[in-house]
Amino acid sequence: MPPDHSAPPGDRSLFPSFDGPAGFDRIRADLPAFLPAIRVVCERHGLSSGGLSAFAHGTNVVVSNDAGQIIKLFPPFLRHQFEAERLSLGRFHGTVPVATPELLWQGELEGWPYLVISRLPGRTLEEAWPAMSGAERAEALARIGEIMRAAHALPTAGLESIDLGWDAFLERQIAGCESRHRRMGLPERLASQIPAYLESARALLPTSVVPVLLTGEYTPQNLLVTRADGRWRVTGMIDFADACLGAPEYDLLGPCLFLAAGSADLQRAILGAYGYPPADLGSALRRKLMALALLHRYSHLRFQLRLEGWESQVSSLSELEQTIWPL
Structure with a gap:
């Protein structure tokens, strides 16, 4: 050191x-x-x-x-x-x-x-994303899933000072969730549904987990890509100031919202590469991820959700869940 x-x-x-x-x-x-x-x-x-x-x-x-x-x-x-x-x-x-x-x-x-x-070479995935083909995007999401799976397998001994204390953290997030999203400008018809929606998902939320090392930052701003042989590839990862120990599903939220929202192919690419079998890519996983997206400590759907016009197109959180994760 x-x-x-x-x-x-x-x-x-x-x-x-x-x-x-x-x-x-x-x-x-x-x-x-x-x-x-x-x-x-x-x-x-x-x-x-x-x-x-x-x-x-x-x-x-x-x-x-x-x-x-x-x-x-x-x-x-x-x-x-x-x-x-x-x-x-x-x-x-x-x-x-x-x-x-x-x-x-x-x-x-x-x-x-x-x-x-x-300093690592490359451009941010955010910069390169508009120029990437559908195949390159799916490859990037699969690559993120592989990186995440390896990161979550790392030992956590010595990292106790950055442990979220998952169960207590989750309860705090649930208690403050509705008020947070009102501050973040979530449409009232959706914000008012948060308590009932979270209650419907409570049994699906991970608890008493064996914590893994999370970055919380598998987002296009913190992933680097380089172009070789005519293709963009994810080659670097930066910014670990939000790293912590917690439930593994927590890390899936960034790429699923910023990059894969609304695309069944991209959602399946990252979830499959991470290790979810096809049989698990269904309504229970979708609801768990939507609930965790609402509960994330930096949750701001108006900024994070890259789906044009979604705020005016969905009438419920259940509908939003299905729109983001069309599994």
């Missing part, structure tokens, strides 16, 4: 001020604001400070240099994300059938933990 470093005494001027998480989000991609801290990290570890560029999207400060390295700064209120990424990077690298970043250095400045990791 790379060594830990502490900020030198008296060093108190490396980071900009901001007003809470919303204020941080507004300046997160402002490279000049974070250059003093980035330069200290570069000097500390002998990194190149040339070609520095901040990533526009994400939750933390993420900056690349011209030497193929990524510097990721975590504000103190997101230290749990630093811990999740630090631990999971070491567990994933070299153990799953896809490239993942190598953890090069870790440390802390003025209470801000940071990581230095290797």
Whole structure:
């Protein structure tokens, strides 16, 4: 494990001020604001400070240099994300059938933990998706299923600090589900159905599980593709700040919503590659996944569900379930 470093005494001027998480989000991609801290990290570890560029999207400060390295700064209120990424990077690298970043250095400045990791080649699946053929999309979903299956087989000893505590987590999510989706703008006719719908699915929800290592991020923004022999292929996986231990089905939600929603072929591609036999691809699985999609800690169907016009086309959560998973 790379060594830990502490900020030198008296060093108190490396980071900009901001007003809470919303204020941080507004300046997160402002490279000049974070250059003093980035330069200290570069000097500390002998990194190149040339070609520095901040990533526009994400939750933390993420900056690349011209030497193929990524510097990721975590504000103190997101230290749990630093811990999740630090631990999971070491567990994933070299153990799953896809490239993942190598953890090069870790440390802390003025209470801000940071990581230095290797940069992977490729474009995000989000960028490439519109240009991919139907066959390439099905191949990508199958590949994601294979990667996920390997990840869920990894040992979890030593990762207890990122365990969701699944059963208690599930109960908290159920209690706050309706109010969350009202805040996220789910149409009222659907939001009002949430309590009864979850009750209908309660017996199907995974409980007392043997937890597996989840990324929560098998989404097109965090999967990388490269083009070879005229075809796009999934070759990399990045961003593990939301990694945790929990029920394996939880990881299926990202690709099923962002990429496979409404397509029986794509849903079967990922679920089959993950390990579900054809006989299990039915109404019980569909309802379980829809309930978990509502209960996800970052659930925001208006953003995550890539189905044109779905909000005006479905009248019930049962109908939405069948629309997303036409198994």
